[in-house]
Amino acid sequence: QVLLVQSGAEVREPGASVKVSCKASGYTFTDSYLHWVRQAPGGGLEWMGWINCNGGGTYYSHKIQGRVTMARDTSIRTVYMELRGLRGDDTAIYYCAREGVGGRLADPFDIWGQGTMVTVSS
Amino acid sequence: EIVLTQSPGTLSLSPGERATLSCRASQSINRNYLAWYQQKPGQAPRLLVYDASTRATDIPDRFSGSVSGTDFTLTISSLEPEDFAMYFCQQYGTSTRTFGQGTKVEIK
Numbered sequence: 001q002v003l004l005v006q007s008g009a010e011v012r013e014p015g016a017s018v019k020v021s022c023k024a025s026g027y028t029f030t031d032s033y034l035h036w037v038r039q040a041p042g043g044g045l046e047w048m049g050w051i052n053c054n055g056g057g058t059y060y061s062h063k064i065q066g067r068v069t070m071a072r073d074t075s076i077r078t079v080y081m082e083l084r085g086l087r088g089d090d091t092a093i094y095y096c097a098r099e100g101v102g103g104r105l106a107d108p109f110d111i112w113g114q115g116t117m118v119t120v121s122s
Numbered sequence: 123e124i125v126l127t128q129s130p131g132t133l134s135l136s137p138g139e140r141a142t143l144s145c146r147a148s149q150s151i152n153r154n155y156l157a158w159y160q161q162k163p164g165q166a167p168r169l170l171v172y173d174a175s176t177r178a179t180d181i182p183d184r185f186s187g188s189v190s191g192t193d194f195t196l197t198i199s200s201l202e203p204e205d206f207a208m209y210f211c212q213q214y215g216t217s218t219r220t221f222g223q224g225t226k227v228e229i230k
Contacts, residue, residue: 035219037221044210044221044222044223044224045159045167045210045212045221045224046221047212047218047219047220047221050219059217059218061218062123062218095166095167097166097167099214100172105152105153105155106155106214106215107172107214108155108157108169108172108178108212108214109157109159109167109169109212110169110178112166112167112168113166114166115166
């Protein structure tokens with residue numbers, strides 16, 4: 001069974017950093033790109049960026065570039081998303097999602113993690 | 123960046139009715155790489171349709187997607203109780219992926 005399992009909820013003060021993990025199982029980890037998507041309370045989906053689980057290359061949304069770092073550890077099949085300089089509008093559910101491994105130019109997100117709630121509050 | 127505009131914001135229908143959801147792109151999408159996702163409260167999104175008109179695995183055939191130029195449509199032919207949810211479109215034709223703002227399908 002293909003699964004993405006994320007770390008638990010976090011609470012941070014404004015200005016702090018948070019690191020969320022996403023552990024993959026049930027498929028060849030290095031065949032995939034993993035993306036991060038966030039959703040503010042009652043809001044829509046905002047794409048944040050992706051990481052190539054093979055070479056480790058990354059690509060970030062212009063909106064948060066400079067505050068975000070995505071990394072992976074192939075030995076434990078886990079990707080990480082670190083967001084720095086947290087603000088109130090970073091309060092959201094953060095999802096990791098696998099881009100389909102169809103071997104095409106690009107694919108939709110076929111597997112999603114369960115989500116991690118990050119609350120930024122003083 | 124490709125902007126996706128979904129309409130309507132909310133669709134109020136009864137079970138058994140037909141639902142038609144729209145997603146308009148600000149420019150053409152490479153290879154019609156457009157997907158539709160369903161999201162229920164407290165759950166992660168679920169892939170319904172990709173490449174504008176291909177149903178994902180295990181998705182019932184009452185869900186269908188179509189495209190005309192930069193206008194994409196998701197149709198639910200006859201609403202089942204479990205179909206009342208939020209629906210988002212997403213383009214994956216560029217390195218910068220974008221989502222529409224969503225359409226809520228609610229029970230009338």
